[in-house]
Amino acid sequence: MKAFNRNIGILFFLFLFYSCANVVAPTGGPKDIESPKIESSIPLNKSTNFNTNEVLIYFDEFVQLKNLQAELVVSPPMEETPEIKSLGKKISIKILDSLSQDQTYTLNFGEAIIDITESNTLKNFAYIFSTGSNLDSIQMSGKVLKAFSFAAPEKAFVLLYSNLNDTAPLTTIPDYIAKCNKNGDFKIQNIKPSVYKIYAIADANNNYKFDLPNELFAFNDSIYTLNYDYLKDSLSKAVNDIELILFEEEPIKRYVKEKKRETRNLCLAVFNLPLEEKVKIKFLKSDLSNNYVFEFNKSNDSLKIWLTDSVQIKKDTTSFVFNYFYFDNQDSVVEVLDTVHFTYKETKDSKTKFSMESLLHKTGNVSEHIPIQFIFSSPLSKIDTSMIHLVELVDSIKKPIPFSINPDSIKLTKYTLDFSRKVKSTYLFTADSGAFKSINNQELDSLKFLFKIVPNEKTGNLFVTLSNVNPNVIIQLVSDKDKIISEKIVSKSQKIEFKNLSEGSYKLKAIFDENKNGRWNSGKYIKKQQVEDVKIYSTDITLKLNWDFEIQWDLNEKTERKSIVPEIKPLKDKK
Known part of the structure; x- marks a missing residue:
């Protein structure tokens, strides 16, 4: 009997062992994908005659606060930001500032409230209350976009001022604030009847003021008279479709932001902005105006100076005085005399040999519409066309072709080979050594290019x-x-x-x-x-x-504002 009981015990143990070994882990219920829900609040949301300093908001699950400082928008702004904490299934809001009489306040939490289990977000929950007997109910909405590109800003606020002075957004806090969403859309709610101006800002220092030169800013030329009589035909008591275009103001002052001496005979100066007129230049200690040549780029914001005087070329540092001007905020002329020093440092990559680049170096096929250009490392003093030849190869015959080598209207180092082309014809271009001579009397080595003109089949x-x-x-x-x-x-x-x-x-x-x-x-x-x-x-x-x-x-047709490309650089001035 004892043996029988012992065997029964062993069998029961083995049954439990194998049963446990084959247990499948519980899958639990379906994944929680719902955002937290508000069950109640004390005082109630949208309360009037608000006279307490603490608010409790109760949820149906445990919640936490994420990026509260970045997400929370209090409108009208309070001097002291409310103290907000998550406490299990509730959020506590402590009002630290004194509140204005007969004022409606909105605390918009953005995406700050999430549940603990799956981080589901309660989006754009707003707790609203009024210290008076009524809730203000006027709204304004619209869109904020960046100038030129029409891209939505990453982070921007819309500011509403009852102070109509032009200096208000520079020095004071707005009456109302709204944060733009990722598409640039905004809505300001619970506005008190009054007269307002509206602005937008990408606020670099988070003080709701346009007080930094690199802040993006937008202003609207309109003055909005918001009262219930004005909006009586609007069921929503709202002003919609306001467009605000953010821009960064161009600096006023012009200056040399970059300088370098790439070779002994070449100096480069880059200005922060296009100049109003071409700069006047001269050597610092002498007027050797015949001992250099210079060119501006097309946008008039960079300058190349080629030295031709052997004494200046041998110096490690050469200096120029730049004379130019710009207009200040009052459109008065500001003249600048700027001494700029260019220092040359020899490196293993330093290039001193006179050279030329052309597409003929890269390919033997030239599309019929592509210009054949020669880009030299320094300006030329001479082109000896008697040492240059262009022939068309017809079977075994070389047929001389008339040609010209013409300088570019802007770049001193660019020339174009012009001749009457024939599609599918083959040409031979040759230049003897010394046919091209630089301003420093350096001669280019001989050239030989065999190329064919091909039709524009891929355009x-x-x-x-x-x-x-x-x-x-x-x-x-x-x-x-x-x-x-x-x-x-x-x-x-x-x-x-x-x-x-x-x-x-x-x-x-x-x-x-x-x-x-x-x-x-x-x-x-x-x-x-x-x-x-x-x-x-x-x-x-x-x-x-x-x-x-x-x-x-x-061009009079109204089209929807949309982003073309993120931040295309604006064109420079053309002179």
Whole structure:
């Protein structure tokens, strides 16, 4: 009997062992995907005659606060931010500031309230209360976008002021605040009837004031009279569709932000902004104006100086005095005399040999529309065309071809080989040693290029018929890689052409160049100067090989603001 009981015990143990070994872990219930729900609050949300300093908000589950400082928006702002804590299934709000009479307050938590288990977010919960007998109920809404690109800002606030003085956003806290969402949309709620101005800011120092030069800022020229009589026809008691365009003000002061001496005979100066006029330069201790040549770039914000005097070239440091000017905030001329020192340091990568670059170095096939250009390492003093030859190869015969080598209108080192081309013909270009001589009397080695002109088989054309064109509109063609492919300045309704374009996607942009300086200009708040307007063609343009694409564009047509590319750099001044 004992043995039988012992065997039964062993069998029971083995049954339990194998049963446990094959147990499947509990799967639990379905994953929690719901955000926390508010069960109650003391005092009730949207209470009137509010006279306590603590609020308790109860939830249906345990909650916590995430990035509260960044997410919480208190409107109107309080001098002391409320003390807010999560306590299990409730949130405590302690009011530390004295409250104004007959004022409606909104505490918007953004995405700060989440549950503990799965971090589900209770979005845009707002606790609202009034110290008076009524809740103010007027609303304003709209969109904030960055100038030029029309991209939504990463973080921006909309500010509403009853103080209509132009200095108010520079020195005082606003009456109401709203935070933009990721699309740039905003809504200011529970506004008291009054007269207001509206602004927006990407607030770099989180003080709700436009007081730093690099802050993005937007202002609206309108004054809004908000009262219930004015809004009586609006069921929502709201002013909607307000558009605010953020811009960064251009610096006023001009200065040399970068300088270098790449070779002994070449100095480069880069200015922080385009200059109003070409700079005047001279050597610091002597006027050797014949011993250097210089050029500005197309945008008039960088300067190259080539030294020709052997004494100056041998010096490790050479100095110039730059004389230029700019306009201050009062449009008065500010003259600058700037002494700039250029120091040369020999390195293993230092280049001193006179050289030339051309697409003929890279390929033997030249598309019929591509110019053949020669880019020299320094300006030329002489081209001896008697030492240069261009022939067409027809069977075994070399047929001389008339040609010219023409200087560029801006770059002193760029030249173009011009001749009457024949598609599918083969050419031989040769230049003897010494045919090209630099301003430093260096001679280029001999050249020999064999190349063929090939047809434009991998391009398309775009034709744009413009209507309702105001004077001085810059039309830009922009690639899907954020690059400005081409631009044209137009002053009347007309048809423009963009030829020999690669296959791909493009966008069209129109810049309304009000000050006629050939570039887009940002705004200036203190002058009440808005940014120059920009319009973007409503759809992307897809070009295919050997296609002609034609579109009509009415520049008066209202199109939806949309981002073309994040932060295309504005064009520089053209002189």
